Amino acid sequence: MSLTWTDHVTGRRGFLVVDRLVRGVASGGLRMRPGCTLEEVTGLARGMTVKEALHYDPAARYVPLGGAKGGIDCDPRDPGAYGLLVRYLRAVRPYVEACWTTGEDLGLSQDVVDRAAGEAGLASSVQAVYPLLDDADAARRRLADAFAVEVDGIGLDELAGGCGVAESVLTALDRAGVAPAGARVAVQGLGTMGGATARFLRRAGLRVVAVADIKGTVANPDGLDVEALLAARDAHGTVDRAALRPGDRELAGDAWLSADAEVLVPAAVSYAIDPVNQARIRARWIAEAANMPVLPDAEDLLAARGVTVLPDVVVNSATNAWWWWTLFGDIDADADEAFAHIRRALRALVGRTLGRAETDGTSPRVAAHAIAADRLPAIAERFGWYG
Numbered sequence: 051m052s053l054t055w056t057d058h059v060t061g062r063r064g065f066l067v068v069d070r071l072v073r074g075v076a077s078g079g080l081r082m083r084p085g086c087t088l089e090e091v092t093g094l095a096r097g098m099t100v101k102e103a104l105h106y107d108p109a110a111r112y113v114p115l116g117g118a119k120g121g122i123d124c125d126p127r128d129p130g131a132y133g134l135l136v137r138y139l140r141a142v143r144p145y146v147e148a149c150w151t152t153g154e155d156l157g158l159s160q161d162v163v164d165r166a167a168g169e170a171g172l173a174s175s176v177q178a179v180y181p182l183l184d185d186a187d188a189a190r191r192r193l194a195d196a197f198a199v200e201v202d203g204i205g206l207d208e209l210a211g212g213c214g215v216a217e218s219v220l221t222a223l224d225r226a227g228v229a230p231a232g233a234r235v236a237v238q239g240l241g242t243m244g245g246a247t248a249r250f251l252r253r254a255g256l257r258v259v260a261v262a263d264i265k266g267t268v269a270n271p272d273g274l275d276v277e278a279l280l281a282a283r284d285a286h287g288t289v290d291r292a293a294l295r296p297g298d299r300e301l302a303g304d305a306w307l308s309a310d311a312e313v314l315v316p317a318a319v320s321y322a323i324d325p326v327n328q329a330r331i332r333a334r335w336i337a338e339a340a341n342m343p344v345l346p347d348a349e350d351l352l353a354a355r356g357v358t359v360l361p362d363v364v365v366n367s368a369t370n371a372w373w374w375w376t377l378f379g380d381i382d383a384d385a386d387e388a389f390a391h392i393r394r395a396l397r398a399l400v401g402r403t404l405g406r407a408e409t410d411g412t413s414p415r416v417a418a419h420a421i422a423a424d425r426l427p428a429i430a431e432r433f434g435w436y437g
Contacts, residue, residue: 064138069095069117076118079155086121094119101367103422112378126157139170151176210244214368214396215339221400236309239318241287243339252276260309267305304371318345338362361415369435
């Protein structure tokens with residue numbers, strides 16, 4: 051199911067795509083960015099179906115849902131963006147109430163989504179899943195408690211996804227025999243996902259040599275002070291340049307692509323790496339912290355050059371999974387427990403994906419989709435498939 055909504059106030063458009071329902075419910079975030087299209091949201095919704103299936107564990111309380119996604123064509127910095135968000139949520143309210151569980155995505159934080167959902171008359175952005183819970187009240191308290199947890203001044207909800215991206219990178223390095231202390235990384239985007247990824251990778255021993263935001267790229271071959279940059283960013287991930295050290299250099303916005311690094315982490319917009327600019331990449335691995343940052347043709351060209359793309363459906367899946375592990379009761383509202391669970395799950399999933407790719411002679415993305423395809427019939431047989 052797909053729909054296009056036009057705002058009667060601004061004329062801007064919003065989109066909702068439900069790719070598949072499992073037990074009558076689908077999961078997928080809501081993004082806001084200028085230029086967002088129905089085609090983009092459709093691809094994201096299909097990706098969510100795969101992400102959910104990849105985390106299917108018959109022994110777990112969390113049962114994967116179907117895939118969906120929402121999008122609004124607007125700059126989140128626009129003064130009218132919040133009002134537009136509220137009107138969009140009012141328009142799609144019946145779907146949020148009945149079948150679409152949503153949350154933060156590119157351009158939107160969870161607190162903004164929650165506030166707008168309340169103004170739109172919704173009890174919660176994930177209320178459609180409540181009928182599937184054994185004890186909805188206890189589950190809601192557990193999730194609220196988890197969102198209140200902070201680690202070094204950053205919310206656990208903002209760190210979960212980055213922990214998964216970092217563990218994906220570390221797993222790939224381990225399989226290749228590359229020590230984290232000898233690896234360098236460049237990150238595009240220092241928002242929720244990119245910022246958390248940079249923090250976890252730096253703490254794991256990697257050197258973060260470049261980060262990019264809307265103002266440009268900041269680079270230092272000796273390594274950037276990640277914690278200082280995180281402390282100096284605004285709500286949209288833009289770093290105050292007053293926090294830079296003497297050895298830090300300000301470069302062009304796309305300079306992160308050609309950074310002298312083993313790992314690139316595109317953690318901002320979709321379609322960031324295309325068939326032309328991929329030629330500038332010198333990294334050995336690209337970890338897709340963003341959704342769909344590498345275009346298919348570019349990925350083929352990168353593979354021919356020996357560059358491995360760790361796909362978004364695996365790499366950035368921890369944010370979504372953490373929500374459901376917490377809500378369904380597989381983990382409690384505890385940072386150490388959450389990080390340990392994420393690390394175990396992502397290390398196993400990345401290892402399985404890379405192993406399948408080697409065995410089948412395919413890319414990690416094709417392997418991940420094959421693993422999901424193996425699991426979807428089992429989910430459908432157990433819970434039914436609608437869509």
